[in-house]
Amino acid sequence: MSATSLSDTCKSSFATLNVSTEGPQLPELAFPPRVLEITEYGADGSRLQIALNTEAIQQTIDACAAAGGGTVWVPAGNFLTAPLTLRSNICLHLEKGATLVASSTEAQFRSTEANRHIAAENGWLPFLSIADAQNVAITGEGTIDGQGAVWWERWREHIRATGKKGGTDRPRLIYIVRSKDVLIEGLTLTHSPSFNIVMRHAENIEVRHTHIVSPFHAPNTDAIDPIDSRNIRITHNVIDCNDDHIAIKAEQADPRFPQGVVSNxxxxxxxxxxxxxxxxxxxxxxxxxxxxxxxxxxxxxxxxxxxxxxxxxxxxxxxxxxxxxxxxxxxxxxxxxxxxxxxxxxxxxxxxxxxxxxxxxxxxxxxxxxxxxxxxxxxxxxxxxxxxxxxxxxxxxxxxxxxxxxxxxxxxxxxxxxxxxxxxxxxxxxxxxxxxxxxxxxxxxxxxxxxxxxxxxxxx
Missing domain, CATH: 2.160.20.10 (Single-stranded right-handed beta-helix, Pectin lyase-like)
Structure with a gap:
C-alpha cells in the first residue's frame, strides 16, 4: 500500500456537528505520509513465534515519532508483546489478519519509577498506553487480544481466598490519559484483562466502528469508560462484554469545569x-x-x-x-x-x-x-x-x-x-x-x- 493511501487511511474524517443534536465537534486528525513497518525492525508475526516483539514494535513507534510522526504498520500475523506506549503524531495501523497479542506474564505489567506516569489508576501498566500525547490513532481491521483468561482466574482466586470481590486489580487494554485528539477505529478488541478502553483527563476522543468482545465469564470487562473527560464520540460500535457497555464516570470535582468534569x-x-x-x-x-x-x-x-x-x-x-x-x-x-x-x-x-x-x-x-x-x-x-x-x-x-x-x-x-x-x-x-x-x-x-x-x- 502506498504512503499516500496509508495516510488517508489514518486520517480522521470528523465532521462539523451541532453539539445539541449530533454531539461535539472534534478536530480532524492528520499524519505525515511516513510509513514504518514493524517487521523492518525485527518483529516476527509467525504463528509459532514465542519470543516477545516488544522491543521491535516499540522501536518502530519511537523511530516514527522521532522523525516527526506517521504510520506504524502492523502486517498480518500474530505479534506477541508486552505493554507498548504510543506517541504524539502516530497512527498505529493493524491490517486485516494482524493481531497484537498481550503477554500474560504478570511482571511485565508492573510499573516502575521510570514508567509510572503511564500506569493506570490501579498501578498496572496498560497493554497500550497513550499518555501526555495528542494526534494519535489506532486503526485498521486487525485485532488486539489481551489474553485476559489468566487475569480473570487471578480475580476468582481472590474471591475464593477472601470471600469478597475486590476491585479491578488487573491491567486495562487501552488507556488514554492526559491526552487529546485520539481516534480508535475499525479494530476488534477481545479478551481484555479488565476494562477495554479507558480515557481519563482526556479531550477530543472518538471510538467508532469497533468490535469489543469479551466472553460471559470475563469479569469487569467494561467496553468504553470516559472518566473525567470531555468531547467524546462513541459511534457505530458493536459491543458484547461482561460489564458496562459504556461507563461515564466523574470521579473528582475540578474548579476548571464547574458544570462538570465530564461534558459533551x-x-x-x-x-x-x-x-x-x-x-x-x-x-x-x-x-x-x-x-x-x-x-x-x-x-x-x-x-x-x-x-x-x-x-x-x-x-x-x-x-x-x-x-x-x-x-x-x-x-x-x-x-x-x-x-x-x-x-x-x-x-x-x-x-x-x-x-x-x-x-x-x-x-x-x-x-x-x-x-x-x-x-x-x-x-x-x-x-x-x-x-x-x-x-x-x-x-x-x-x-x-x-x-x-x-x-x-x-x-x-x-x-x-x-x-x-x-x-x-x-x-x-x-x-x-x-x-x-x-x-x-x-x-x-x-x-x-x-x-x-x-x-x-x-x-x-
Missing amino acids: IYIAHNTLLQGRGISIGGETSGGVNNVLVAHNHFEGSMYGLRIKSSRGKGGQVRNIRYVDTTMVDVAVPLVLSGYYEAAPIARSEVDAILAKGGFMVGEQLYPPDTDPAQIYDINKTPDFAQIVIDGLTATGKINAAGYIVGVPEAPLRDLHFHNVHIEACHGLVVRNAKIHANRLQIKATLGPAWTLEKDGVINP
Whole structure:
C-alpha cells in the first residue's frame, strides 16, 4: 500500500456537528505520509513465534515519532508483546489478519519509577498506553487480544481466598490519559484483562466502528469508560462484554469545569449485546453535563440505560438525553438510581439485609422507602435532573420495566418520558422521583404497570 493511501487511511474524517443534536465537534486528525513497518525492525508475526516483539514494535513507534510522526504498520500475523506506549503524531495501523497479542506474564505489567506516569489508576501498566500525547490513532481491521483468561482466574482466586470481590486489580487494554485528539477505529478488541478502553483527563476522543468482545465469564470487562473527560464520540460500535457497555464516570470535582468534569458526550448508532448498559456512574462526584445517547440498539443485555451512584460518590448529573432507543430481551431497560450498593457474595448476608426491608436488583441492594434523608453535599449526594427519554421501545424477555429511585435528600426531578413503550413481566418502580410522561406505555404481565413508592410521581 502506498504512503499516500496509508495516510488517508489514518486520517480522521470528523465532521462539523451541532453539539445539541449530533454531539461535539472534534478536530480532524492528520499524519505525515511516513510509513514504518514493524517487521523492518525485527518483529516476527509467525504463528509459532514465542519470543516477545516488544522491543521491535516499540522501536518502530519511537523511530516514527522521532522523525516527526506517521504510520506504524502492523502486517498480518500474530505479534506477541508486552505493554507498548504510543506517541504524539502516530497512527498505529493493524491490517486485516494482524493481531497484537498481550503477554500474560504478570511482571511485565508492573510499573516502575521510570514508567509510572503511564500506569493506570490501579498501578498496572496498560497493554497500550497513550499518555501526555495528542494526534494519535489506532486503526485498521486487525485485532488486539489481551489474553485476559489468566487475569480473570487471578480475580476468582481472590474471591475464593477472601470471600469478597475486590476491585479491578488487573491491567486495562487501552488507556488514554492526559491526552487529546485520539481516534480508535475499525479494530476488534477481545479478551481484555479488565476494562477495554479507558480515557481519563482526556479531550477530543472518538471510538467508532469497533468490535469489543469479551466472553460471559470475563469479569469487569467494561467496553468504553470516559472518566473525567470531555468531547467524546462513541459511534457505530458493536459491543458484547461482561460489564458496562459504556461507563461515564466523574470521579473528582475540578474548579476548571464547574458544570462538570465530564461534558459533551455523544453515544450513537451502537449495537449493544451482552453487557450492563450505557451507564453514567457509579462515580458522579465531579459532575456530568450534556450527554446525548441516540439511535442505539440493545439485544440480550442485562441493563439498558442507567444512571447510578451512591452516597459518598454522587454528584450532579444534568442535561442528559436518550433518543430513539430500541431494546430486545433486555432484563431491565431503565435504572436511574441514587442507591448503587453492591450486595455481599454470601447469600446469608444478603438475606439478613433484605429481612430489614428493601429489595435487590441484579447485584445491587435498595433500602426500604423509609430510608431517611441525609445532609446534602454537592460532591457526594446523587443528584440527577434534566433528563429526557424520547423514543424508547423495549420488547421480548424483560424482567422489569425499570427502577427510578432517587435518594430523599435529592429526589429525581425534571425527568421527561416521551414515546416510551415497554413490555415486561413487572412494571416500573418509582421512588423519590417525579416523571413527566407523554405517551408512556408500560405493559406488565405480573402486577401493575408501575408502583409509586414514597414521593414517587408520574404526571401524564
